Amino acid sequence: MEMNVLYNVPHAFALSDLISTYFFLLGVGGGCSLLSIWATLTGKTDYKPLAKLGAIAVVTLFSFAPTLLIIDLGQPLRFWFLMVRGNITSPLTWGSFFLSAYPLFASLYIIFLFLGKTKIYKPLAVVLLPIAIGYVTYIGFIVSMAISTSAWNTPIMPIYFASAAMVSAIALMTMVGIARHWIMTRKWSAEQRQSDFNIIIKLTRFASLFLLLNLFFVFTQQVYMRFSSEWAATAAELMLKGKLGLNFGVFSVLLGTIIPLLVVAIPKVNKQLVLLFITMFFAEVGIFVMRFAITVGTQHMPIM
Amino acid sequence: MSKTSKRYAMVVDLRKCTGCHTCSVACKAENDVPPAVWRNWVKIMEKGTYPDVRIYSLPVQCNNCENAVCVKVCPTKASYKRDDGIVMIDPHKCVGCKYCMAACPYQVRYLNPVRKYAQKCYFCAHRLEQGLLPACVEACPSGAMTFGDLNDPASDVARLLINNPTSVLKPESGTKPQVFYIGLDKDIADPLKGVDLDYYIEHAKDALEGVYLL
Secondary structure: OOEEEEEOOOOOOOOOHHHHHHHHHHHHHHHHHHHHHHHHHHOOHHHHHHHHHHHHHHHHHHHHHHHHHHHHOOOHHHOOHHHHOOOOOOHHHHHHHHHHHHHHHHHHHHHHHHHOOHHHHHHHHHHHHHHHHHHHHHHHHHHHOOOOOOOOOOOOHHHHHHHHHHHHHHHHHHHHHHHHHHHHOOOOOHHHHHHHHHHHHHHHHHHHHHHHHHHHHHHHHHHHHHOOOHHHHHHHHHOOOHHHHHHHHHHHHHHHHHHHHHHHHOOOHHHOHHHHHHHHHHHHHHHHHHHHHHHOHHHHOOOO | OOOOOOOEEEEEEOOOOOOOOHHHHHHHHHHOOOOOOOOEEEEEEEEEEOOEEEEEEEEEEOOOOOOOHHHHHOOOOOEEEOOOOOEEEOOOOOOOOOHHHHHOOOOOOEEOOOOOOEEOOOOOHHHHOOOOOOHHHHHOOOOOEEEEEOOOOOOHHHHHHHHOOEEOOOHHHOOOOOEEEEOOOOOOOOOOOOOOHHHHHHHHHHHHHHHHHO
């Protein structure tokens, strides 16, 4: 039977490009702090530069990421309402808590890390750990609890977004680490250079673990959506075809996840710094595109 | 909610709806709704093959859900539910984060392009206080819309619900809508039916931006 909608109204896009960029930057910053905390708590001296590098990235990203969130508000001057008027069932309130607690503990941690006060920054790292985990997962809860869009309303979103945050953070750290290796280690001894090189290689191994997790989450999301409802199945298809398919399927999954995984897996190739740099750049772009495709792209589905 | 309190609901008899859009116009005029946004609108669909073609219409508005997801996710408690079941938005508390819009499965909320806070249908609560009916109900020329107190067994809405099979939009969302439809065709209630999806996806945002540019 033929059916045609003759009149309907377009629905507003609730989550904008600014929000997807915010999600990306917040993920990178939160992931960097998790990486820095991990490097601190493992206690290996090799990882000390890594911890410091992560800390610098945290400061840089946190200094402007929340600005995007505030600009996107209809009433930007009321942003402080989010801090003082809580609603325990809203993930934005959880986020306000993490956004308030995170800079406080992260800055204390970073100050003492750079001062080298081990007895202070290690306990701070323990306190910062759950806050940083909340910081990178709450954005996943935001999309997961929005039932209007079937691509968002899946239970894997918080952990998927957290895993994506780790990939973006490790990719950034690896790129900065490689650039640092090229620029700053020229006058170092061969042993020091090798040690620095080993850290970069370990980072890429670490990245591959989260890239694999990401691939698993993409698969899980697709399976879940295709078997939950016709509407969700259509949204799942939408994510892999057309313009969104080009963004999500090609840039995020193929170039941003599968290719980096292959490069890290192939012996000898996985020690070419130039190739690793390019690969990690792809992974970084892949996560940005994934955030955009999921938060903005899937809103193209009709709702009513 | 105690049994003595009011519980407002609306019943739309789609067998009577002619798709004339009077409800949308009345709402726009009553609530000063800016161009390019709607508190209620009528979705119209043609269905069938010539010569057996029929036009279906579906007035859509906020369902003032019993289990309102917009209230749950509002970070500042600007969205709240009154004892009579109407979901309200406090404009002084709304920060315009648009999360309620993202959460609502019926796309019935919008950010006022001028005032920059969320708005939606609230069954013309200001008119109810004066003993009047919502503007759309009063304007409907075919009497398709009925509004009243579900807790009053003598009310028209209660009698319509008792005497007719009714449906709600997207019952699978678990939101327990308080707008009930008599004679709801499942295809018009389905967002994927009657839509050229590729065309829609291609132009969804452009159409919206185009309308805003006007």
